[in-house]
Amino acid sequence: MNETLLSFFFKLIQLGIGTRESLHLETPLPESTWKELLTLTRKQAVTGIVMDGILKLPAEYLPPTPIKLKGIQQLLRIEQLNRRLNGEAVQVSEFLQAEGYACTILKGQGIARYYPNPLHRMPGDIDVWPDAEPDVLRKYGHTRFPDKEWTLHHTHLPLLDETEVELHFQPSYMYNPVTNRRLLAFCRKHRKACAGNQVLLEGTGRQVAVATDTFNRVYVLQHIMRHLFSEGIGLRQLTDYALVLRKGMPPAEKEETMQTLRRLHMEGFAGAVMYVLQTVFTLEPEYLLRTPDERKGKLLLEEILEGGNFGHYDQRGNKQNLPNKVKKRVHKFLRVFSLAPSEAVWSFLFFTRAFFLRRWHRLKLSNQLKLSANRLQG
Secondary structure, X not given: OOHHHHHHHHHHHHHHHOOOOOOOOOOOOOHHHHXXXXXXXXXXXXXXXXXXXXXXXXXXXXXXXXXXXXXXXXHHHHHHHHHHHHHHHHHHHHHHHHOOOOEEEEOHHHHHHHOOOHHHOOOOOEEEXXXXXXXXXXXXXXXXXXXXXXXXXXXXXXXXXXXXXXXXXXOOOOOOHHHHHHHHHHHHHHHHHHHOOEEEOOOOOOEEEEOOHHHHHHHHHHHHHHHHOOOOOOHHHHHHHHHHHHOOOOHHHHHHHHHHHHHOOOHHHHHHHXXXXXXXXXXXXXXXXXXXXXXXXXXXXXXXXXXXXXXXXOOOOOOOOHHHHHHHHHHHHHHHHHHOHHHHHHHHHXXXXXXXXXXXXXXXXXXXXXXXXXXXXX
C-alpha cells in the first residue's frame, strides 16, 4: 500500500477524532489520490471520521469539488442512518422492557457517544443484552422467536424492517473454555451496572442503557480479538477502542482493567492494539493501557489494512472452494498465532470441530431424505 497515502489517511483520522489539531500539506493532492483515499475510508468504515478531518483542512487543500460533495453526501447519509438507528435502539429497548427485561445496548449506538460527533460513526446493526442469565435468555429466544438463526451467543429478533437486531445471551465469548468462563463471570459482574447506565441518544428525547466505560475497556478489546480470529477486523473497531480509552480512567481502574486482561490471557494482544492506537490515532501515552508491542502491533495493523471492515475486503486465498477455504483458515491461523497463542489454538480447534459437525449434520439429513424417498417409492 502507498505509504504516503496511508500516512495522510492516518493524519485525517487523527484530525477527525481530535488527537491532531491541524494538518498542512506542501501542495494540493491530485484527484486520483483523493479517490484512492475515499476508497480506503469505505474499506475501513471510517468515512464519517475522515470527512470530519477533511473539512478541517485549509480551503486550498480541500479535495476537488465533485469529490468533496460526494464525501459530504456520504456524511449526510451516515448522519441519517445514525438518527434512524438511535430511534430504533429506543424502540428495541422499550420492546424488551415490555417483555420484562431491562437491557443494555452494546457497541453501536452506545459506542458512538465516545465520538466527537456521535452521528459520524459508521453504524451497523443493533446489539442488545438483557439483564438476565444466558440460559433464561436462550429459553426466551427459542420460545419467542423459534424460527430465527442462532449462534453460540445470540439470536436474531425480527423487530425492524431495515436493521438487524441481535439479542445477546452473553455479550461475547472466547474460544478457550477457561478464559471463556472468566469472561462470562466478568460480564455477569457488570451486567446490572450496564443495564442501569442510562444515556440520552441524540434526536430521540428518550434514554436507553449503554455499556459502562469499565465494561467497554475489556469488552470492546475482546470483541476485536474474537473477530480477528474469525472474519477479520477493521479500523472502525480500533477507532471505537481508541475513543473508549481516551475517555480516561483513574490509575486504580487502569490496573483493574489490566488484571482482567491478564486473567483472560489478553495482555499480549493488548500490547499489539496499543501499538495500532499509537501509530494510527497518535493516542496520547496517558491513555494507553500498557507499553505498545511494536512487533505484534505491525502484524495486527497489516491484518487490519488487508482485510478491512470485518475482513470483507481480504483477497488473500479468496477462491470459494473447500480446499481454498481450509487453506485460507490455516494461513490465517499461522499469521495471527503470535498475537494471542492460547486463543489462536482454541479458535482453530473450534472452527475445525464446527466444520466436521456441519458436514456430519448434512450427511445425516441427506441420509434421512434418501430413506424417506425410498419408503415413498416402496
